[in-house]
Amino acid sequence: MLLRCAVIDDFQGVGGEFGDWASLAGQVEVVSLREHPADEDELVAALAGFDIVVTLRERVAFPGSVLGRLPRLRLLIASGMRNSVIDYAAAEAHGITVCGTQSSSAPPVELTWALLLGLARGLVQENAALRGGGPWQSTVGADLHGRRLGLLGLGKIGGKVAQVGLAFGMHVSAWSQNLSKERAEEVGVGLAPSKEDLLATSDFVSVHLALGDRTRGLLGAAELALLKPTTYLVNTSRAAIVDQDALLAALHEGRIAGAGVDVFDTEPLPAGHPMRTAPRLLATPHLGYVSHANYTTYYGQAVENIRAFLAGAPVRRLPQGMS
Template sequence: MPFRCAVLDDFQNVAAASADWSTLGDRVELVPFTEHFASEDELTAALAGFDCVVTLRERVPFPASVLNRLPRLKLLIASGMRNSVIDYAAARAGGVTVCGTESSSTPPVELTWALILGLARGIVQENNALREGGPWQSTVGADLHGRTLGLLGLGRIGSQVARVGLAFGMQVTAWSRHLTEKRADEVGVRLALSKEELLTSSDFVSVHLALGDRTRGLLGAAELALLKPTAYLVNTSRAAIVDQDALLAALHEGRIAGAGIDVYDVEPLPAGHPMRTAPRLLATPHLGYVSRANYERYYGQAVEDIRAYLDGAPLRVLG
């Protein structure tokens, strides 16, 4: 019997073409799933006959309640080398090896700037008006040069976002709980004295923090109230860092100029989710990691992980 491998959330139906799965020969049967499983019951029913699962990012949780219902599962591969929704202890207890893949920081950096530029120049609104026979020029762009970009987080992604901001001639400030002046100087940005100072002084605020106990709900109603009415908020990191209800209220009440959002509390977004119809919102369906090169890396290294596991020498083991 072949080693059966499921690929989850292959929405674009590209997993099979993004790597050379043929190198695994007839040892592995690949089965991509193009639809998302919304409940644990649906997920476990679909995966009951698989030895291996490849999951993208942190959209599909694998808690003990799921892993315990998949007795055949032997190998779980996550894209990226960190995954907060896999119960590693339960995986070990069930004899499941968890492996990861490398992930490039370039795609989320580029998407961050796509959102910033799209918001600043009203790209979607102007495009729609032009195509639909609407007004010729209906927005006045927000300048980047000379304005302040505030970064919450100056790690691998945040530092690259900072350098692009500097190239645009922006004043770039950054803050996180453990950010040092030395690190800020290395990137060429100013260290904000506090989160509050960054929020009140910035024209664009972009979130680049890992989700954890200290960052969950970091931007609530009180923090969003500190933003200028002309400021824009961009989040390509994790939805739970920004209080979703508070953000929706700020957008509906016009207390900020707009937001660019790529991450959500529920993914994929249900049809009636308020984020689908919020005003002043430029929204993308979690495209931060979705690029041709990144997919080739994810799935190419997933093939390597499977081969190594079958050969008895697992690679990139997590947890």
């Protein structure tokens, strides 16, 4: 019997260009779904006729209330090896195998620096002025060399962001709740004595923490008030780490120089969302993972996961460590 596979949130319609989907011919029919579901009912209606679902990052949640309404679903594949919006217990209860794929830390590192440099040198407004016949030179760039870069988080991504900052000649320091002096020394950066000290002394602050109970709302109004008015904030991690209302207020009131953001409380952003029109904001539509290399890995391993499942020996099962 031919199984049906939905590749959801394939916004660019390119999922079929990555991975050896042709190897599934005769066994699996693959359908690309480019529209993001508005709610659980729309999601269930869209996926009711599929045995396999390939989901992108953590944009679509799969709680028990959804999984219980998809009796045909047998395999759920997530991009990445960690996904906080899948109810694994419910999946197991309903006989649904969950698998993941590997990913690279390079694309979010590169995008972090694209946002930071774009902010520092006013690239968007200068490009718009040049192309639109506006004034020749209207901004004065913020220097990186000799300035302080503060990193919230020094894991795989944060560590690589730090190395680039050091190459620019920046003074780099980091803080997180579990960051050790040994890890900071390993990367070659300073260990900030506290979150408050890092925020108050940095010229650029970049967020590289996983979202959890301890990091949700980590940067609220009080923390953002510690930033200097010349400081830029970059968040390519998770939106909920930074209080979105507090960030919008700081931008509108000019209490920070600007922010570069790739993650949002609602994705895709609704047409009237205030993040679309906020001043001093350089924003991208969650492009941190969107690169040729990552898509090759995501969709290539998704195909491998499907083949392994069909052979009765699933691989890369989630949560990690599951046999």
